[in-house]
Amino acid sequence: MDSIWTMTADISRREPLLEDITTDTVVIGGGMAGILIAYFLEKKGIPTVVLEASRIGSGQTKNTTAKITLQHGPIYHKLIGEIGEKNAKLYAEANRLAIAQFRSLVEEKRIDCEFRECSAYLYSCEHTDTLKKEEEAAVSLGICAELTDKTELPFPVKSALKFYDQAVFHPLLFLERISENITVYEDTKVLQVERAEEENKIITNRATVRAKRVVFAAHYPFINVPGYYFLRLHQERSYVVALKNTKQMDHVYIGIDMEGFSFRKSGDYLLLGGGGHRTGENTGGGSYQKLRKAAEKWFPECKEITHFSAQDCMPLDDIPYIGQFSSSTPDWFVATGFRKWGMTSSMVSAMLLSDLIAKGQSPYEELFTPQRFHVQASAANLAQDGAQSVKGLSKGVFTATPKCTHMGCALEWNPDELSWDCPCHGSRFDGDGKVIDNPAIEDLANE
Numbered sequence: 001m002d003s004i005w006t007m008t009a010d011i012s013r014r015e016p017l018l019e020d021i022t023t024d025t026v027v028i029g030g031g032m033a034g035i036l037i038a039y040f041l042e043k044k045g046i047p048t049v050v051l052e053a054s055r056i057g058s059g060q061t062k063n064t065t066a067k068i069t070l071q072h073g074p075i076y077h078k079l080i081g082e083i084g085e086k087n088a089k090l091y092a093e094a095n096r097l098a099i100a101q102f103r104s105l106v107e108e109k110r111i112d113c114e115f116r117e118c119s120a121y122l123y124s125c126e127h128t129d130t131l132k133k134e135e136e137a138a139v140s141l142g143i144c145a146e147l148t149d150k151t152e153l154p155f156p157v158k159s160a161l162k163f164y165d166q167a168v169f170h171p172l173l174f175l176e177r178i179s180e181n182i183t184v185y186e187d188t189k190v191l192q193v194e195r196a197e198e199e200n201k202i203i204t205n206r207a208t209v210r211a212k213r214v215v216f217a218a219h220y221p222f223i224n225v226p227g228y229y230f231l232r233l234h235q236e237r238s239y240v241v242a243l244k245n246t247k248q249m250d251h252v253y254i255g256i257d258m259e260g261f262s263f264r265k266s267g268d269y270l271l272l273g274g275g276g277h278r279t280g281e282n283t284g285g286g287s288y289q290k291l292r293k294a295a296e297k298w299f300p301e302c303k304e305i306t307h308f309s310a311q312d313c314m315p316l317d318d319i320p321y322i323g324q325f326s327s328s329t330p331d332w333f334v335a336t337g338f339r340k341w342g343m344t345s346s347m348v349s350a351m352l353l354s355d356l357i358a359k360g361q362s363p364y365e366e367l368f369t370p371q372r373f374h375v376q377a378s379a380a381n382l383a384q385d386g387a388q389s390v391k392g393l394s395k396g397v398f399t400a401t402p403k404c405t406h407m408g409c410a411l412e413w414n415p416d417e418l419s420w421d422c423p424c425h426g427s428r429f430d431g432d433g434k435v436i437d438n439p440a441i442e443d444l445a446n447e
């Protein structure tokens with residue numbers, strides 16, 4: 001199914017890699033993160049090549065809802081408690097700067113990508129406490145936010161927290177322009193990266209690239225060792241229906257209750273999102289149905305234009321992993337774990353990694369470093385992720401269901417997307433066994 005963005009943009013095709021080449025830096029993955037990182041590196045004078053397994057923007061980025069916001073759910077109260085006020089402020093500052101970078105790039109390059117300023121609201125129909133605490137936290141960090149009970153939503157709320165000066169855009173129209181002068185090889189899938197003293201050998205399904213540095217921006221880092229990202233990232237999926245003939249809303253909304261929905265206008269359409277679950281845990285299906293039922297209740301005249309879904313990587317402590325890939329690989333870098341907030345997180349990745357590579361330092365490197373371990377923030381999620389992986393792996397050993405080619409977990413059928421999804425780290429395969437989403441690289445074997 002086309003997303004609202006693929007229906008209205010068509011990024012021109014790039015050639016695959018046809019011969020061995022040498023460059024300074026290779027970025028693996030041509031999504032929002034990879035393209036922005038490459039753009040910033042080139043701007044800082046670092047010759048860069050992007051290797052993309054499919055097409056630019058064809059991963060999760062084509063199915064995002066594309067809100068450009070530092071409001072990442074109710075995060076600031078939690079961050080202050082877990083990493084302290086100074087670091088929480090740095091998180092807000094990095095994301096505020098990311099919004100400003102989008103704004104100035106769009107203006108400076110006159111990018112026609114439906115960029116629009118708006119406010120972003122968190123809302124609850126059940127509680128006021130969480131949002132009250134979040135407001136106090138946000139304001140203490142210098143974020144312009146206020147509590148209200150007035151919204152454009154089609155139902156009453158108990159409370160809403162409005163963040164000013166946020167934005168939305170069309171992610172593929174933006175990527176099309178920003179990637180114009182970047183060297184991208186499409187249909188070029190990286191299979192392995194071999195590291196030697198002076199250079200890296202990036203082996204693809206077509207030819208080999210030699211480079212001083214490698215940036216993994218392939219959504220989920222698919223190299224297991226070093227890095228061990230499979231121990232600290234799982235994926236969560238959610239669903240969107242695009243509707244016409246609804247009440248329109250100028251601002252964007254996301255619910256914090258169990259059955260919270262997200263609302264965001266795009267042109268004449270309204271994107272209604274929700275139904276999130278851990279990837280591989282949707283055997284009962286019905287995620288789109290839930291959205292359609294809600295849409296019918298609130299907007300009886302509405303008509304569905306399209307529906308689509310995506311997933312994102314969830315880090316243990318709710319902070320993306322952006323920085324050096326592992327302590328033993330000083331010339332490998334990574335950008336992942338965006339927790340469904342990958343627009344600003346991709347921009348933060350581009351700012352941070354381009355500074356790290358070009359200047360050897362970034363004001364944000366300690367906060368986002370993948371080498372951190374915040375015990376309080378990570379322990380509960382680490383235990384839960386570990387338990388899920390053990391469950392998936394033992395099922396893989398004892399049952400006859402298809403097994404994931406990443407690390408052998410038993411796959412679960414997702415009737416909403418007609419795909420085999422892995423509950424361990426979120427790889428997905430289509431009905432013919434072809435990989436749709438990584439970290440798996442290989443298709444399922446035909447038996």
Ligand SMILES: Cc1cc2nc3c(=O)[nH]c(=O)nc-3n(C[C@H](O)[C@H](O)[C@H](O)COP(=O)(O)OP(=O)(O)OC[C@H]3O[C@@H](n4cnc5c(N)ncnc54)[C@H](O)[C@@H]3O)c2cc1C
Pocket residue numbers: 028029030031032033034051052053054055056057058059060061062063064065066067068069188189190191217218219222236237238239240273309310311312335336338339340341342343344345346438441
């Ligand atoms: C339903 C939903 C709504 C969302 N809405 C928002 C929102 O409103 N605002 C927001 O900020 N964030 C949002 N997000 C999150 C955001 O969409 C993602 O974080 C972001 O798109 C991720 O970008 P990426 O570049 O990291 O990954 P991707 O877009 O997946 O790009 C990775 C690329 O790497 C390529 N690749 C993979 N493996 C290889 C390989 N071996 N070799 C070469 N290439 C490879 C893939 O083909 C892909 O193109 C949402 C997420 C979901 C699930």
Ligand code: FES
Pocket residue numbers: 230404405406407408409422423424425426427438439440
């Ligand atoms: S994604 Fe890791 S085992 Fe399936």
